[in-house]
Amino acid sequence: MRRLLPVLLTSLALAACEKPLTAPDNPGVCWRMAEGMNGKPDFRPIAPNIDTLENCAVRLEGLHMVTGQPTTGAFQGRFIYVTDEEISVASGAKAQRYRVFTPAQRQEVRKGIQTLLDREKAGG
Numbered sequence: 001m002r003r004l005l006p007v008l009l010t011s012l013a014l015a016a017c018e019k020p021l022t023a024p025d026n027p028g029v030c031w032r033m034a035e036g037m038n039g040k041p042d043f044r045p046i047a048p049n050i051d052t053l054e055n056c057a058v059r060l061e062g063l064h065m066v067t068g069q070p071t072t073g074a075f076q077g078r079f080i081y082v083t084d085e086e087i088s089v090a091s092g093a094k095a096q097r098y099r100v101f102t103p104a105q106r107q108e109v110r111k112g113i114q115t116l117l118d119r120e121k122a123g124g
Contacts, residue, residue, distance in 0.1 A: 023074035030056035033072040
């Protein structure tokens with residue numbers, strides 16, 4: 001037990017030093033979160049010159065519709081979460097989430113995205 005205690009204390013100390021996940025805050029860039037090479041979350045840009053969080057959320061909703069998987073992204077320091085249930089935003093990975101679109105607004109967004117996907121599929 002005496003040998004195990006220093007190992008446990010060291011593990012706890014290292015875990016406490018680990019920085020919390022933060023969202024990129026580059027102005028106007030919409031990001032998606034993916035697993036990095038080291039197994040930790042990594043953000044990758046999906047669109048530059050985005051003017052609002054809502055427009056970034058729409059891009060992430062399109063990604064969600066194509067993959068069928070929950071999607072996490074970021075815009076100007078805020079996390080955006082896209083699930084089957086809702087699109088929400090939070091100031092931190094463990095912070096309170098707030099809905100971006102009402103269910104009716106989200107349905108309109110999904111219709112527009114589906115129209116674009118159908119046009120792309122048809123080659124036009």
